[in-house]
Amino acid sequence: MTGIERLEGTFAAAGNRVTLMTHAVAGWPELGSSARILEALLGGGADFLEVQLPFSDPVADGPAIVAANHEALRAGSRTETCLSLVEGLRKRSEVPLLLMSYLNPLYAYGLEALLDRLAGGGIDGLIVPDYPDDEPELDLGRRCASRGLALVPLLAPTTERKRAAALAAASASPLCYAVTRLGVTGRRTELDPAALARLDALRAATGRRIAAGFGLRERSQVEALAGHADCAVVGSALLEAARTALREGRDAAEALEAVVAGLSGRGRQETRPGRREGDAS
Numbered sequence: 001m002t003g004i005e006r007l008e009g010t011f012a013a014a015g016n017r018v019t020l021m022t023h024a025v026a027g028w029p030e031l032g033s034s035a036r037i038l039e040a041l042l043g044g045g046a047d048f049l050e051v052q053l054p055f056s057d058p059v060a061d062g063p064a065i066v067a068a069n070h071e072a073l074r075a076g077s078r079t080e081t082c083l084s085l086v087e088g089l090r091k092r093s094e095v096p097l098l099l100m101s102y103l104n105p106l107y108a109y110g111l112e113a114l115l116d117r118l119a120g121g122g123i124d125g126l127i128v129p130d131y132p133d134d135e136p137e138l139d140l141g142r143r144c145a146s147r148g149l150a151l152v153p154l155l156a157p158t159t160e161r162k163r164a165a166a167l168a169a170a171s172a173s174p175l176c177y178a179v180t181r182l183g184v185t186g187r188r189t190e191l192d193p194a195a196l197a198r199l200d201a202l203r204a205a206t207g208r209r210i211a212a213g214f215g216l217r218e219r220s221q222v223e224a225l226a227g228h229a230d231c232a233v234v235g236s237a238l239l240e241a242a243r244t245a246l247r248e249g250r251d252a253a254e255a256l257e258a259v260v261a262g263l264s265g266r267g268r269q270e271t272r273p274g275r276r277e278g279d280a281s
Contacts, residue, residue, distance in 0.1 A: 002148025003124030006096050008174045010047055011209055011230060018225045019047035020264045021211055023100070023235030025068040026051050026085055027077020033252065034077075037242065038089055040253040044260025046095065048231065050127060051086050053079055053101040060129040064236045064243075079109050083117060090122035098152065100127040111140075115147055125150030125173060133167060145172035152177050152211075157198070161205040168206035175209045175231065178202050180216075191224045199228040219263055234263055 001009075010019065022041045027034050041049055052058075054072035058065060086097055099118060106114055106128070118126070126149065131140055133153070144151040150173035155164050157179060168176055180195055191212075203210050212225055213233030222232040238256055245255035 003096070003119070003122075004145075004148050004150050004172055004174065006094070006124050007048075007150055010096050011174065014047065014230075016226070018222055018229065019231045020045065020222065020260070021048035021050055021098075021213075021231050021233040022046040022238060022260060023050045023052065023065075023233065024238070025054055025065065025072050026082035027054055027072035027075060028068040028239075029071060029246070029252075030075040031077060031081055031085065034072075035085055035088070036253040037256055038085070039092075040257040041238075041260055042089075042093055042095055044257040045264030045266035046260055047264075048096045048098060049089070050098045050100050050233065050235070051082070053082050053099065053105045055102045055105055057104075058102060058129075062236060064239045068239055079105050083121065083123075086123055087121040096124045097122070098125050098127055098150070099123055100129075102130050103128060111143070115143055115149065119147035119149055123149075125152055127152045127154070127177060129154060133170065141171040150175065153206075154179060155202055155206075161201055164202055165205045165207075168208050173208070175211055176202065176206050177211045177213060177233070178229065179214050180212050191221055196224070196228045199225070203229075219265055222263060222265070232263075 024034070024037055024041060038049060038051065052065070052069070054069045054077050056070070056073060058069050061069070086099065090097060126144060128140070128151070132138065141151045151171045152173045153167040153171050153176045155167065155176055155178045159167070164176070178199055180191070199210055199212055209230040211231035211233050212229040213235070215236075216222065216232050216234050217237040225232055238259060241259045242252040242256055245252045
């Protein structure tokens with residue numbers, strides 16, 4: 001199964017339900033804890049995992065995620081160990097896995113070699129916040145599509161409908177990521193009628209599934225997306241919950257599983273579709 005097929009299958013199985021994508025920084029707070037956190041996100045009911053390669057200058061991210069990137073790097077997290085971490089997760093789950101990375105780590109590894117490894121390791125696609133899609137010589141959308149990988153286009157609040165349609169057409173991804181407000185990650189987003197109308201317009205313009213992110217924190221926000229978006233993306237709120245648990249001497253993975261269960265609305269004990277038989281939840 002290709003990454004694109006796995007994404008499409010997950011949406012088809014969800015029907016009209018708003019799915020949940022959770023974000024984590026690979027190797028934070030260190031590699032062993034990171035593996036448990038990823039498992040906890042699955043156990044809580046995440047439909048998709050967005051796993052970020054730590055980078056020294058994550059310009060689209062707010063303070064919480066920037067700090068986690070730096071802490072993961074200081075703990076020794078590197079591209080190779082992070083890829084192995086995500087590849088190991090694929091062996092235990094069929095939930096779609098998306099690698100989030102800035103361009104620099106991709107080129108430092110070797111872009112063609114990395115894309116081959118993603119496809120071979122069962123990772124389903126890429127989210128690249130600083131990808132300059134106006135530079136056709138990079139041709140990242142075609143390179144990903146030729147390997148069955150989804151390059152998920154990012155649609156800013158300022159992206160015009162015609163351009164949104166062009167970005168979607170340049171990628172084989174069944175999903176576009178709509179940034180719900182200007183600025184960096186972390187601040188709360190208010191899903192007012194104008195924001196929801198914007199999501200409707202992007203759905204119509206692109207003909208693709210829409211994931212809404214940047215500042216979502218509560219189950220009520222996920223529910224508010226029904227009929228307007230297909231996926232809610234939560235990141236900074238999870239990182240903050242994990243930090244609080246660590247500061248209070250509690251287990252961060254257990255705390256996150258409970259938070260994700262609340263966000264997904266599916267409960268910690270519910271059987272997770274996509275988890276392989278015999279896996280712990």
